[in-house]
Amino acid sequence: PDLYAVIGNPIHHSKSPIIHMEFARQTHQDIQYNAILAPLEGFAATVSAFQQKGGKGLNVTLPFKQEAYTLSIRLTDRANAAQAVNTLKFDQNHPILGDNTDGAGLIRDIEVNQEIPIAGKSILLMGAGGAARGVILPLLERKPRLLAIANRTQTKAQLLQAQFSSHGQIVSGHFQDFSGESFDIIINATSASLQDKLPPLPTGLFKETTLAYDMMYSRNLTPFLIFAQQQGAHHLADGIGMLVEQAAESFYVWRGIRPETRKIIEMLKNNR
Numbered sequence: 001p002d003l004y005a006v007i008g009n010p011i012h013h014s015k016s017p018i019i020h021m022e023f024a025r026q027t028h029q030d031i032q033y034n035a036i037l038a039p040l041e042g043f044a045a046t047v048s049a050f051q052q053k054g055g056k057g058l059n060v061t062l063p064f065k066q067e068a069y070t071l072s073i074r075l076t077d078r079a080n081a082a083q084a085v086n087t088l089k090f091d092q093n094h095p096i097l098g099d100n101t102d103g104a105g106l107i108r109d110i111e112v113n114q115e116i117p118i119a120g121k122s123i124l125l126m127g128a129g130g131a132a133r134g135v136i137l138p139l140l141e142r143k144p145r146l147l148a149i150a151n152r153t154q155t156k157a158q159l160l161q162a163q164f165s166s167h168g169q170i171v172s173g174h175f176q177d178f179s180g181e182s183f184d185i186i187i188n189a190t191s192a193s194l195q196d197k198l199p200p201l202p203t204g205l206f207k208e209t210t211l212a213y214d215m216m217y218s219r220n221l222t223p224f225l226i227f228a229q230q231q232g233a234h235h236l237a238d239g240i241g242m243l244v245e246q247a248a249e250s251f252y253v254w255r256g257i258r259p260e261t262r263k264i265i266e267m268l269k270n271n272r
């Protein structure tokens with residue numbers, strides 16, 4: 001079989017092997033997909049050893065996405081914009097290709113699975129770290145009316161606004177700056193949910209029809225989704241769909257085949 005893996009630290013919790021082995025079964029691809037724990041100081045060496053073994057591709061997760069970006073010899077436009085790589089592809093006769101499928105995964109989950117077209121919508125993106133940066137260009141390519149970026153540290157949101165403003169209408173600020181406004185789609189790209197915390201959101205941002213989207217997921221509703229629900233939002237989504245869709249996009253980058261995702265999303269949601 002052709003060899004693939006996800007590489008990160010920690011890695012034991014990763015659902016990627018289950019997802020990709022299911023994709024392989026479904027599309028009749030002869031692949032093996034494992035999880036690799038890389039030492040914090042040994043990412044490049046671990047990648048190189050995998051490549052020496054004949055490995056065809058890697059998914060890269062925390063905390064190595066920036067390092068994978070630096071390591072890539074060629075980059076796709078979307079990886080370049082994200083300044084982060086979650087998918088590496090090794091070809092015998094080509095140098096390492098770095099791609100980033102996170103944004104495409106988010107878009108597909110919102111538009112296809114949640115059935116919310118992004119064109120013409122107002123979006124509030126919370127956070128200005130790597131996770132937020134990675135989805136800005138893909139979001140803007142779907143032509144929203146407005147993209148607002150809110151972050152605890154305002155200067156980081158301003159930098160993202162400056163970097164991407166040639167691609168669409170962007171505003172930025174503190175969370176409180178958006179008090180009194182409401183949005184069609186509100187996305188949590190902060191790492192607050194990981195610490196079981198809620199970003200300092202003003203009340204009144206949500207309408208009944210607002211899609212509240214947390215890029216994180218956990219066994220129970222995240223603090224952000226609980227808040228959104230209390231604020232009257234009916235449409236809640238966590239990051240399981242995005243996880244599966246970014247995996248499907250990586251699978252497509254490697255194998256040229258697009259797997260079906262709905263069943264595995266349902267399965268993961270039911271087996272939290």
Ligand code: ATR
Pocket residue numbers: 126127128129130131132151152153156189190191192197198199200
């Ligand atoms: P990631 O790659 O997951 O985006 P990161 O680059 O460290 O990780 O960024 C974390 C993001 O979550 C930042 O936007 C951070 O806000 P600051 O830039 O002000 O640090 C945000 N964040 C983390 N914990 C948060 C909290 N408790 N409330 C609000 N924002 C938080």
